Amino acid sequence: MMLLSGDPPRSRVLTLVLVVIILALAATPFLFPGAKALNVAAKICVFAALVASYDLLLGYTGSVSFAHTMFYGIGSYAIAIALYGMGPNWAAVATGIVVGLPLAALLALAIGLFSLRVAAIFFAMITLAVASAFQVLASQLSWLTGGEDGRSFQLPELLRPGTVLVSKSLFGFEINGRILTFYLVFAVSALMILALLRVVNSPFGRVLQAIRENRFRAEALGFRTVFHLTYANCLAALVAAGAGILNALWLRYAGPDTSLSFSIMLDILLMVVIGGMGTIYGAIIGATIFILAQNYLQSLMGVASKAASEAGLPLLPGLLHPDRWLLWLGLLFIASVYFFPTGVVGRLRNGGGHKSAGASH
Amino acid sequence: MTDLLKLSGVHTHIGRYHILQGIDLAAPQGQVTMLLGRNGAGKTTTLRTIMGLWPASSGEITLGGERIESRATPDIAQRGVSYVPESMAVFSDLTVKENLVLAARDGPMDDKQLEWIFGFFPALRRFWLSRAGSLSGGQKQMLSIARAIIEPRKLLLIDEPTKGLAPAIVMALIECLKEIKRKGATILLVEQNFFAARELGDNVLVMDNGTIVHRGEMAALASDVPLQERLLGLSLEAHQ
Amino acid sequence: MTELAATDPLPKPKRDIAPILLPIALALVTIPLIGSPSTWLTLTAASLAMGMMIFIMASGLTLVFGLMDVLNFGHGAFIAVGAYIATLVFAPFAASVQADSLWVNLAVLAPAALLSMAVSGALGLVVERVLILPVYGQHLKQILMTTGGLIVAEQTLYALWGPQIIPMPLPTSLRGSFILGDVAIAKYRVLATLIGLAVFIAIQLVLNRTKLGLLIRAGVENREMVEALGYRIRRLFLGVFMTGSALAGLGGVMWALYREQVHASMSDELTVLIFVVVIIGGLGSIGGCFIGAILVALVANYGGFLVPKLALVSNILLMVAILMWRPRGLYAVTSR
Ligand SMILES: Nc1ncnc2c1ncn2[C@@H]1O[C@H](COP(=O)(O)OP(=O)(O)OP(=O)(O)O)[C@@H](O)[C@H]1O
Ligand SMILES: [Mg+2]
Numbered sequence: 001m002m003l004l005s006g007d008p009p010r011s012r013v014l015t016l017v018l019v020v021i022i023l024a025l026a027a028t029p030f031l032f033p034g035a036k037a038l039n040v041a042a043k044i045c046v047f048a049a050l051v052a053s054y055d056l057l058l059g060y061t062g063s064v065s066f067a068h069t070m071f072y073g074i075g076s077y078a079i080a081i082a083l084y085g086m087g088p089n090w091a092a093v094a095t096g097i098v099v100g101l102p103l104a105a106l107l108a109l110a111i112g113l114f115s116l117r118v119a120a121i122f123f124a125m126i127t128l129a130v131a132s133a134f135q136v137l138a139s140q141l142s143w144l145t146g147g148e149d150g151r152s153f154q155l156p157e158l159l160r161p162g163t164v165l166v167s168k169s170l171f172g173f174e175i176n177g178r179i180l181t182f183y184l185v186f187a188v189s190a191l192m193i194l195a196l197l198r199v200v201n202s203p204f205g206r207v208l209q210a211i212r213e214n215r216f217r218a219e220a221l222g223f224r225t226v227f228h229l230t231y232a233n234c235l236a237a238l239v240a241a242g243a244g245i246l247n248a249l250w251l252r253y254a255g256p257d258t259s260l261s262f263s264i265m266l267d268i269l270l271m272v273v274i275g276g277m278g279t280i281y282g283a284i285i286g287a288t289i290f291i292l293a294q295n296y297l298q299s300l301m302g303v304a305s306k307a308a309s310e311a312g313l314p315l316l317p318g319l320l321h322p323d324r325w326l327l328w329l330g331l332l333f334i335a336s337v338y339f340f341p342t343g344v345v346g347r348l349r350n351g352g353g354h355k356s357a358g359a360s361h
Numbered sequence: 362m363t364d365l366l367k368l369s370g371v372h373t374h375i376g377r378y379h380i381l382q383g384i385d386l387a388a389p390q391g392q393v394t395m396l397l398g399r400n401g402a403g404k405t406t407t408l409r410t411i412m413g414l415w416p417a418s419s420g421e422i423t424l425g426g427e428r429i430e431s432r433a434t435p436d437i438a439q440r441g442v443s444y445v446p447e448s449m450a451v452f453s454d455l456t457v458k459e460n461l462v463l464a465a466r467d468g469p470m471d472d473k474q475l476e477w478i479f480g481f482f483p484a485l486r487r488f489w490l491s492r493a494g495s496l497s498g499g500q501k502q503m504l505s506i507a508r509a510i511i512e513p514r515k516l517l518l519i520d521e522p523t524k525g526l527a528p529a530i531v532m533a534l535i536e537c538l539k540e541i542k543r544k545g546a547t548i549l550l551v552e553q554n555f556f557a558a559r560e561l562g563d564n565v566l567v568m569d570n571g572t573i574v575h576r577g578e579m580a581a582l583a584s585d586v587p588l589q590e591r592l593l594g595l596s597l598e599a600h601q
Numbered sequence: 602m603t604e605l606a607a608t609d610p611l612p613k614p615k616r617d618i619a620p621i622l623l624p625i626a627l628a629l630v631t632i633p634l635i636g637s638p639s640t641w642l643t644l645t646a647a648s649l650a651m652g653m654m655i656f657i658m659a660s661g662l663t664l665v666f667g668l669m670d671v672l673n674f675g676h677g678a679f680i681a682v683g684a685y686i687a688t689l690v691f692a693p694f695a696a697s698v699q700a701d702s703l704w705v706n707l708a709v710l711a712p713a714a715l716l717s718m719a720v721s722g723a724l725g726l727v728v729e730r731v732l733i734l735p736v737y738g739q740h741l742k743q744i745l746m747t748t749g750g751l752i753v754a755e756q757t758l759y760a761l762w763g764p765q766i767i768p769m770p771l772p773t774s775l776r777g778s779f780i781l782g783d784v785a786i787a788k789y790r791v792l793a794t795l796i797g798l799a800v801f802i803a804i805q806l807v808l809n810r811t812k813l814g815l816l817i818r819a820g821v822e823n824r825e826m827v828e829a830l831g832y833r834i835r836r837l838f839l840g841v842f843m844t845g846s847a848l849a850g851l852g853g854v855m856w857a858l859y860r861e862q863v864h865a866s867m868s869d870e871l872t873v874l875i876f877v878v879v880i881i882g883g884l885g886s887i888g889g890c891f892i893g894a895i896l897v898a899l900v901a902n903y904g905g906f907l908v909p910k911l912a913l914v915s916n917i918l919l920m921v922a923i924l925m926w927r928p929r930g931l932y933a934v935t936s937r
Contacts, residue, residue: 023685064744113922118928122883124672124744125876126920132873133917140913214376262869266752273745318760327756334749338735414825452824453818454934459815466831506828539861 005193005201006308009272009281014348018281021288025186029179034296039250044291045189051223052193052283053239058081058269059278060200061232062212066265067111069129070134071104071237073260075244077269078103081255088154091168100241108237112230128283135260150255155181158248185246186212192239199235208232209278219342263326267294270333276343293329299323365390365516365547371420371430380406382571384420388516388564393538393548394580397593398568399506401448404529404551405447407568410520411549412444413437419547424516438453439466441515445522447551449505453494457485457504460493471512478507500527506537516547523554535560553592559583565594620888620931623893631903640783644902650790652898653797654859659875659882659890661806661845667821667885667935670837671733672740674848675747676875677868678754682724683717683754683850684857684867686759688767690716698772706772714854721850724754725843733842751868756863767863775858793855800848804887817841821885821934877916881923883930892931896923 009015021044024031028041054068078100086092111130115123138145145151155177158162163177175194199205210218211225217220219225248254267290275286302322309317319327336343342350364387373381380402388394396404409415411422413434422430428509429437438444452460461470479486481501488496493504502522509517519538523531531554538561542548552558562579575582575592582588620651630646635641644775662676690713691698697709732750736742771789778785808814820827820834855873857863878897900919905912923931 008835010898059742062741063743077684114924118880118924119884121666121670121672121740122880124674125880128674129873129877129880129917129920133914136913217376217378266748269745269748304642316759320752321760323764324756326752327760328750330749330756334732334746337745337749353724406896410635412829414829433833434825434828435831438829444829446826446829450823450829452826454818454822455815460819463815463819463827463832464814600864 002076004102005194005198007197007201007280009345009349010145011345013346014281014285014286014345018284021284022178022190029175029182030173038178038182040291042250042296043247044187045186045286046243046250047267047271047283047287047291048280049189049192049246050240050243051268051275051287052280053236054268055275055277055280055283056196056200056208056232056236056239058272059230059276059280059282060205060208062211063229063238064124065127066124066262067134067238068268069260069262069265070239071108071240072129072247072264073134073138073254074104076248076254076259077145077244078149078241079245079248080153083153083155083356084151088156090156093156097245100245101238101259104237104241105234108234109230112226112233116161116226117290131265132262134227135256135262137213138260139256145338146255148256150173150253150258152253155249155252157282159184179258181250182203185250188242188246192242193283196235196239201278204228204231212278219289223243266326272343273333273336276345276347278343279290280345282343283344289344297319301325301328363390364388365425365531366549367421367423368407368411369421371407371410371416371422372418373406374418375406375415379487380415380571381410381417384410384568384571384573386566386573386576387452388396389537390549391545392419392544392562392563393542393550395562395565397553397555397558397565398548398566398574402568403571406571408444408446408520408549409557411437411443411518413552437576443508443509444553445505445519447520447524449498449501449596451493451501451504451508453492455493456490457488457493457496458490460510461503464511467497467512473511474511478510482507483538499530502526502534503530506534510541513544514546516549516567518549520551521553522550523552523557531557532591555589559596607744613771617932620892622933624892624899627896627899627903631907634907639782640906642784643786644849644906645899646786646790646794648898648902649895650787650793650797650898652895652903653794653801653820654855655871655874655878655897656797656891656894657800657855658849658871659894660698660800660887661841661848661876661888663879663882663885663890664821664841665838665845666819666879668834668841669737669820669824670740670935671737671742671838671842673728673733673747674744675728675732675751675754676845677872678722678728678751679724679846679849680853680871681758681863681865681868682754682857683721683853684716684769684863685711685762685767685865686720687854687857688762688851688863689900692909693770698770701773703774706774710772714851717850717854718847722843722847725846726839727847729842751872754819755865755868762865769857769861771858771861789858791822793859796851796855800851800889801887801891808887813837818934864902877920881920881930883932884925884935886930886932886934887928889932889934911936 009018024039025044028037032038046192050072057063057065077241079096082092082096082099086095111127112166115126118126118348137149158182159177161176161178164174165177165180166173166175168174200208203280203291207228210221210223212230244259247259251258271286272283273283273286274289275282299322301320305317305320305322307359308320318324340347366388366574368384369385371381371384372379374491379420386394396407398404404512406415410417413429413432413436419429419436421428423440424437424440426477427440429440452463455463484500485507488500493501495505506519509519511555522534526534536555538550552563559579565577565579566573566580621916634640635644662673665671665673676838690709694709697705700706709832728747728750731744733743775792777900778787779791808818816827816832816837820837824827824834853867854868874897878893881896882891882893896919899917901912901913904915925931
């Protein structure tokens with residue numbers, strides 16, 4: 001309870017699902033052999049934290065930012081550039097963290113201060129424009145970022161797959177540097193999510209919700225909404241950069257496609273909406289569903305597409321082609337905003353009731 | 362005397378806030394009904410609810426016997442209701458003329474009606490082709506009222522028209538509203554200026570905390586100073 | 602009475618001309634920086650053409666924003682759809698496109714543009730009814746729904762046309778340049794500028810000379826009051842939305858011809874540009890949108906020539922600078 005900051009899942013099914021997800025993630029190295037399963041599990045951890053940080057903005061303050069991948073990218077690139085430039089040692093890891101996190105927070109602060117001056121309705125558009133400029137910048141400054149190719153790097157000795165920590169003869173499992181890295185990712189993600197849970201359940205988090213409900217009312221009550229929103233933005237940016245660091249460490253690579261592209265932004269949006277906005281727990285569910293689907297559903301679509309083309313059906317092969325999986329996701333997205341605005345978590349908490357979250361009118 | 366407008370048991374929520382908490386009121390045909398009350402009592406919300414700008418969450422609103430509480434704002438307006446909001450809401454990017462062109466939705470403006478309006482508010486003629494945004498506050502108020510009466514309407518909802526006006530203009534405004542009443546319109550008027558209220562009102566309703574706390578004849582309230590003080594606070598006499 | 606005497610002169614309506622002077626000043630300042638007058642003229646002409654195309658695409662969006670406070674993040678889809686539809690007309694009439702006769706070329710171009718506008722406009726109808734109406738008045742959901750719509754539209758285009766870039770050659774008579782002394786100005790740019798100007802003038806005439814236009818302008822400023830005067834603004838809005846979508850489609854065709862290629866990702870690239878223009882201009886202001894589009898294009902072209910590296914972020918710098926000066930854009934016409 002302490003750990004969850006007094007905000008338990010509040011639904012038996014939800015608790016069960018969360019426990020299963022977390023146990024499965026924790027036990028992945030032992031339960032599901034093979035690199036793919038471990039990759040998927042690590043990605044779920046990273047994205048759960050990233051999406052939770054986005055939920056702080058979208059779900060708790062109601063502001064839509066399209067710059068979240070920018071912060072994620074800053075974290076990824078900071079660690080990648082440091083390890084690439086300074087060699088695979090812990091000093092480089094520390095440098096990446098010490099540079100990446102403040103940079104993300106400062107940029108978030110700058111955006112926040114800037115949007116102070118301008119009409120609130122511009123916020124989403126401004127973040128989109130800034131993020132796209134940043135993306136262009138990152139691909140153009142290739143001496144620093146490696147351009148379109150990105151930066152591959154080596155991890156410090158301890159975290160390499162070749163480093164055997166506990167040999168197979170002891171428990172029947174080999175625990176190597178790769179598995180250690182996985183648990184590092186797992187633990188840091190979990191810590192960040194718990195920290196976010198604490199933030200949203202603090203008095204500060206309740207002010208954020210008051211602002212989301214009615215900004216003018218909150219202002220009238222004497223809250224400095226701008227301060228709160230900017231602070232939330234910085235926090236979210238910090239966690240996003242943290243997730244970016246984990247992502248780069250896991251992949252041993254940072255590049256535009258894995259850490260900056262607009263499609264990651266869309267993925268985040270989808271995950272947060274599917275999981276349930278304004279719940280933090282939704283991030284874990286959304287990330288799990290989405291990434292499992294991304295990794296396993298696509299192959300299913302390939303099979304279906306082939307079957308459809310063999311059956312000579314028109315159009316269907318093209319629509320079911322694995323590359324078109326975003327199409328179905330987009331439709332799912334619209335449908336969930338429309339029919340299912342509280343996401344999985346909202347549904348489970350309301351016992352499948354039809355209470356809509358659109359009470360903002 | 363039939364009631365043109367009747368509200369019974371009207372509740373209005375804005376977001377999660379319960380603002381109107383069961384309003385019963387009637388505006389008798391051809392009379393001026395004053396709606397008084399402290400700041401934040403819910404007067405503006407009442408007018409906006411009648412106009413359909415905030416949806417009533419429960420209760421009944423009838424206009425000439427017809428239920429209107431679930432109708433859209435344009436439908437309500439087309440049934441002969443015009444609204445002068447507290448903020449005046451003139452279209453500042455449009456000229457005075459263009460503001461009135463839009464207000465005359467049934468066709469071209471009637472010249473006689475226009476002359477009649479110019480009689481009360483000569484400034485409108487003078488600034489006919491100026492942007493409404495460049496008018497002074499009082500002139501905007503005149504334009505806002507002119508918009509409401511450029512075509513004959515059954516019911517006028519007017520929110521604090523004298524706010525910020527010079528005494529001379531207030532007098533002209535009072536004359537104008539009396540004249541509108543003589544022409545047969547029904548008026549529901551929110552007013553903080555007790556002098557204006559006394560001059561114009563036939564009936565009076567006093568609101569507090571989203572309910573009606575007093576109803577009666579204006580004359581009775583005007584002559585009962587202790588009642589005024591109890592209902593409206595001490596500030597009102599000072600308002601004159 | 603404190604009225605003015607009838608003989609007093611009318612107070613002159615104050616016209617806010619600083620924004621209009623801005624692009625002019627920018628153009629003049631760069632003359633010495635660029636050095637060669639002919640290069641400057643070419644760059645300026647290129648900017649005008651680019652600006653006009655962006656204006657055509659952005660005009661509908663700014664009105665939709667201003668009028669109904671609707672954030673449409675899927676506006677870019679209409680651009681791409683317009684461009685793809687035009688390829689449907691171009692492909693079967695490739696011979697007429699290649700023919701070296703302006704009239705034969707136009708006989709393909711005009712129907713292609715009209716068809717694109719019709720399809721984009723019709724798509725606008727669907728989008729408004731399906732994606733925007735259900736979440737009316739809720740910004741967060743509008744952004745989410747229309748972003749979802751953009752993904753679906755893009756992916757559908759990929760599914761139907763394939764992921765490859767489709768070439769869209771300029772008709773023969775529009776290739777080449779007008780040569781005036783040592784200045785070369787591409788013919789197509791002249792055409793694009795003329796079309797953009799025509800659209801601008803047409804919109805201005807409608808907005809200023811018709812009751813419909815008055816309603817739109819009034820609605821941009823205060824939607825509630827327009828409704829309280831008895832006008833059904835939803836219908837008006839649907840009309841504006843469809844017109845805006847159709848114009849985006851037209852802009853898409855023009856942009857595709859300018860780039861001589863079509864790809865669904867053009868909507869992403871242009872969406873950012875259009876947002877910058879709409880923000881710079883001020884939500885709901887057609888005049889601001891027009892100036893904003895020209896400014897963006899000028900900065901992109903001059904910047905690309907003078908400091909190529911900086912050109913990448915020139916839009917953002919421009920946007921920041923303008924918003925520091927005027928936080929609600931060049932012309933703040935909405936009351937929000
Ligand atoms: N948009 C809104 N959101 C939340 N609360 C509102 C909103 N508009 C009004 N209220 C609240 O409703 C209550 C009634 O407001 P209303 O404007 O009707 O009062 P009023 O009687 O017109 O006051 P005044 O004399 O100051 O004009 C107030 O407490 C106000 O804070
Ligand atoms: Mg009021």
